[in-house]
Amino acid sequence: MLKDKIEAHLLEVQRPSRYSGGEVGQVMKDPAKVDVRFAFCFPDIYDVGMSHLGMKILYSLINSRENYWCERVFAPWSDMEEVMRREGIPLYALESLDPVKDFDFIGFTLQYEMSYTCILNMLDLAGVPILQRERGEEIAPIVCAGGPCCCNPEPLCDFFDLFILGEGEKVNLELMDLYRKMRDEGAKRSEFLHEAAKIPGIYVPSLYDVAYNGDGTVQSVTPHDGAPATVQKRVMTKMDESFYPDNVVVPFIEIVHDRVSVEVLRGCIRGCRFCQAGFLYRPFREKSADTIVKQGIALCEHSGYDELSLSSLSTSDHSQIEGVLDGLLDYTADRHINLSLPSLRIDNFSESVLEKITTVRKSGLTFAPEAGTQRLRDVINKNVTEEEVMQTCSIAFRGGYTQVKLYFMMGLPTETDEDIIGIADLAQKVVNLFYDTPDRPKGKLQVSISTATFVPKPFTPFEFEPQTEKDEIIRKQRVLRDAIKSKKIKASMHVSDISQMEAVLARGDRRIGAVLYDVWRDGGHLDAWDEFFKAERWYAAFEKNGLDPAFYANRTRSYDEVMPWDHLDYMVSKRFLIRENEKAHQGITTPPCRTACGGCGANQCLGGPCFPQKGNDRNGLV
Amino acid sequence: MKDYRIVFEKRGRVKYISHLDLNRCMLRAVRRSGLPAWYTEGFHPHMYLMFPLALSLGAESTCEVMDLRLTEEVPPEEILNRLNPALPEGLRAYEVREPKHVTQDIGSAAYEITLVGEELTPRWEAFLAQEQILTEKKTKKGMKEIDIKPLISVESAAAEGDALHLTMRLPAGNEGNLNVSVVTDAFAAFAQTEVLVKTVLRTKIFCADGGLFF
Numbered sequence: 001m002l003k004d005k006i007e008a009h010l011l012e013v014q015r016p017s018r019y020s021g022g023e024v025g026q027v028m029k030d031p032a033k034v035d036v037r038f039a040f041c042f043p044d045i046y047d048v049g050m051s052h053l054g055m056k057i058l059y060s061l062i063n064s065r066e067n068y069w070c071e072r073v074f075a076p077w078s079d080m081e082e083v084m085r086r087e088g089i090p091l092y093a094l095e096s097l098d099p100v101k102d103f104d105f106i107g108f109t110l111q112y113e114m115s116y117t118c119i120l121n122m123l124d125l126a127g128v129p130i131l132q133r134e135r136g137e138e139i140a141p142i143v144c145a146g147g148p149c150c151c152n153p154e155p156l157c158d159f160f161d162l163f164i165l166g167e168g169e170k171v172n173l174e175l176m177d178l179y180r181k182m183r184d185e186g187a188k189r190s191e192f193l194h195e196a197a198k199i200p201g202i203y204v205p206s207l208y209d210v211a212y213n214g215d216g217t218v219q220s221v222t223p224h225d226g227a228p229a230t231v232q233k234r235v236m237t238k239m240d241e242s243f244y245p246d247n248v249v250v251p252f253i254e255i256v257h258d259r260v261s262v263e264v265l266r267g268c269i270r271g272c273r274f275c276q277a278g279f280l281y282r283p284f285r286e287k288s289a290d291t292i293v294k295q296g297i298a299l300c301e302h303s304g305y306d307e308l309s310l311s312s313l314s315t316s317d318h319s320q321i322e323g324v325l326d327g328l329l330d331y332t333a334d335r336h337i338n339l340s341l342p343s344l345r346i347d348n349f350s351e352s353v354l355e356k357i358t359t360v361r362k363s364g365l366t367f368a369p370e371a372g373t374q375r376l377r378d379v380i381n382k383n384v385t386e387e388e389v390m391q392t393c394s395i396a397f398r399g400g401y402t403q404v405k406l407y408f409m410m411g412l413p414t415e416t417d418e419d420i421i422g423i424a425d426l427a428q429k430v431v432n433l434f435y436d437t438p439d440r441p442k443g444k445l446q447v448s449i450s451t452a453t454f455v456p457k458p459f460t461p462f463e464f465e466p467q468t469e470k471d472e473i474i475r476k477q478r479v480l481r482d483a484i485k486s487k488k489i490k491a492s493m494h495v496s497d498i499s500q501m502e503a504v505l506a507r508g509d510r511r512i513g514a515v516l517y518d519v520w521r522d523g524g525h526l527d528a529w530d531e532f533f534k535a536e537r538w539y540a541a542f543e544k545n546g547l548d549p550a551f552y553a554n555r556t557r558s559y560d561e562v563m564p565w566d567h568l569d570y571m572v573s574k575r576f577l578i579r580e581n582e583k584a585h586q587g588i589t590t591p592p593c594r595t596a597c598g599g600c601g602a603n604q605c606l607g608g609p610c611f612p613q614k615g616n617d618r619n620g621l622v
Numbered sequence: 623m624k625d626y627r628i629v630f631e632k633r634g635r636v637k638y639i640s641h642l643d644l645n646r647c648m649l650r651a652v653r654r655s656g657l658p659a660w661y662t663e664g665f666h667p668h669m670y671l672m673f674p675l676a677l678s679l680g681a682e683s684t685c686e687v688m689d690l691r692l693t694e695e696v697p698p699e700e701i702l703n704r705l706n707p708a709l710p711e712g713l714r715a716y717e718v719r720e721p722k723h724v725t726q727d728i729g730s731a732a733y734e735i736t737l738v739g740e741e742l743t744p745r746w747e748a749f750l751a752q753e754q755i756l757t758e759k760k761t762k763k764g765m766k767e768i769d770i771k772p773l774i775s776v777e778s779a780a781a782e783g784d785a786l787h788l789t790m791r792l793p794a795g796n797e798g799n800l801n802v803s804v805v806t807d808a809f810a811a812f813a814q815t816e817v818l819v820k821t822v823l824r825t826k827i828f829c830a831d832g833g834l835f836f
Contacts, residue, residue: 007635008818010638010680011638011679011680016638016679016680017638017639017640017643019638020635020638021635022634022635022636022710022711022712023710024647024650024651024654024708024709024710250647250650252636252638252639252643252644252646252647252710253639253643254643254646301654302654303650303654304649304650304651304652304653304654304708305650305653306649306650306653336661336667336668336669
């Protein structure tokens with residue numbers, strides 16, 4: 001039995017309970033009594049994957065259907081992979097410990113581009129043919145994927161049967177229902193895929209042909225066999241009615257985000273031009289305060305966690321945030337539960353909100369001004385002023401905070417050395433402010449600056465922009481280091497070829513599939529981890545396949561270029577993205593959606609404006 | 623405010639969770655159970671939950687002990703009825719008592735061990751027949767060689783095919799603790815053959831005076 005084989009070796013690896021299953025909250029079913037089995041695969045290790053909210057939602061959703069069974073699968077760390085390969089242990093699911101290859105669906109979530117090679121490795125460990133075309137006509141297993149990176153899944157088309165675009169709460173079950181019916185009728189894989197392509201939100205890449213121009217850009221993407229010309233993402237329009245779990249699998253080991261979280265809203269009203277999530281998850285929709293409080297309490301009660309976090313792209317943008325906090329604090333305060341709010345914004349971080357969270361926990365504050373000067377913040381539409389940063393820090397210092405973390409990006413469009421020096425200046429002003437605060441706390445001040453290389457992503461106004469090359473980033477980091485004068489400022493910057501690879505994969509086309517395959521074959525199994533990423537492996541694979549990473553990462557794309565993902569529709573129109581790109585170059589900001597509609601087009605799924613209030617005269621205009 | 627000593631089993635796949643993880647797991651289980659747990663005062667209140675004797679990762683047990691302080695008196699059956707549904711598969715509380723002994727009273731523990739390998743019985747006999755059983759032990763000052771022979775008290779050894787079932791008592795607690803793995807590693811090194819430690823099961827915890835710990 002596989003179980004015995006696994007157990008015989010678990011004590012050879014670090015943190016064996018990553019691989020043993022059996023946690024509280026896991027869903028067990030009798031395999032003989034279920035019709036469809038879904039292996040939900042997270043292409044990273046347990047500690048990371050178990051922290052992912054989407055998986056928790058979809059796991060509970062599928063398992064809410066008595067005859068469907070969803071189980072969890074994670075990538076093994078290198079020590080366990082070695083054991084599995086040596087002992088012939090195939091990739092297995094944590095609940096039943098059954099091999100993944102025997103499941104009906106093998107579903108991956110695409111959260112991060114650098115996890116792509118890990119997907120190939122997991123398929124190989126599972127004993128499933130990595131290439132879609134080699135899987136034959138037997139219907140199972142269907143290898144599919146969902147998640148944000150599905151907005152440009154082209155580099156993965158060689159490996160997947162289908163992609164699920166947008167939010168999965170409904171479409172996943174529709175897909176499983178269709179599968180169950182067609183499998184029982186004896187359908188072949190290709191027949192199922194033809195039918196699946198008719199479900200809104202399902203993209204079957206093998207039903208599309210891609211033609212290229214002489215210069216390497218995409219000429220056209222042509223559907224065949226009745227597949228739709230464009231596939232539109234799925235959206236849950238009523239958040240209060242949308243499925244949300246009242247329990248989670250409670251891990252034994254400490255994981256990255258070790259807490260329960262309630263999603264408070266989807267989408268974002270801010271429109272920061274670099275932020276892919278801010279466009280992919282539109283339109284803005286919130287849950288009511290009552291629903292949030294109810295769901296938060298249920299999760300705490302059922303899981304036993306002592307930390308509850310509110311999850312969204314910008315929690316303080318919830319229109320009833322104070323009511324939400326009041327309702328939850330009523331419950332958490334005398335039950336020894338911490339309430340954490342990870343996504344607060346600088347500009348609307350009010351004193352009363354701060355007071356509410358400081359009654360529970362005091363630690364460092366994290367802000368993301370993203371750029372060092374107002375000019376550049378206007379370009380990227382990060383509508384935060386220096387004054388607001390200072391005001392918030394002032395409130396924070398008076399509230400007892402002594403550690404401030406500031407996040408910035410480097411290599412943003414139109415960036416000059418002046419903007420880089422502005423990062424140091426801003427940090428210095430925060431330092432000065434601390435010492436100018438009369439009733440400042442006693443602790444030791446630390447202002448940390450962290451910079452990341454900007455990666456242009458699809459479905460953002462910056463999808464046309466080139467990524468700054470590594471040497472130039474290194475030079476800019478030197479400029480920043482030289483500009484920092486205070487010992488209270490700690491800068492953490494590192495440069496890696498990972499950023500360029502991320503940029504290639506984010507905006508790559510189908511030809512990148514061969515590169516991924518070669519990188520995996522050459523030993524690239526956990527490339528999202530610095531200790532396993534080897535740049536030479538990637539550059540060798542590009543060269544072997546006659547492709548140039550700079551073509552994908554560092555080239556300016558014209559507005560009329562056919563993007564590899566143009567046949568996928570995330571409800572945000574290309575015209576809007578072009579308009580926003582032009583405004584960026586003119587340094588003109590776009591106000592938050594609640595103030596004035598920017599006309600992105602995402603409200604089409606709501607059948608009306610996102611914020612039907614007065615004075616919003618452009619509401620819904622595309 | 624009242625202290626309870628809860629005796630529980632740790633069987634099956636929960637044997638892969640470490641002592642630290644077990645602690646966190648029990649905290650959450652008590653929270654889920656709705657038992658009126660007592661919390662320390664102060665800025666970072668925490669539940670009063672204590673494990674007098676840790677169990678090695680990979681070992682199972684029928685006699686684990688956990689001390690829990692509640693804000694009020696709760697009948698033992700009710701504690702069991704509320705705690706057990708909140709525990710993961712493999713953990714099962716079966717007895718609730720008033721703590722009689724303190725942690726410092728612990729002196730030894732009994733184990734059932736199953737080893738698998740070739741011709742283990744004669745090798746085991748030869749192993750025990752040695753004058754001394756020297757092993758290296760990590761101390762604060764570096765590696766130190768110690769003789770573990772006087773510490774091992776073997777109660778039985780029975781062969782079954784290529785399996786060897788052992789029962790033994792080893793020192794446990796603050797005044798010198800000997801892990802089963804130290805013995806099995808020393809045996810494997812002595813036997814010069816592959817020895818698979820199939821199961822380790824702790825069956826009893828004793829006080830230094832020889833009586834049962836509870």
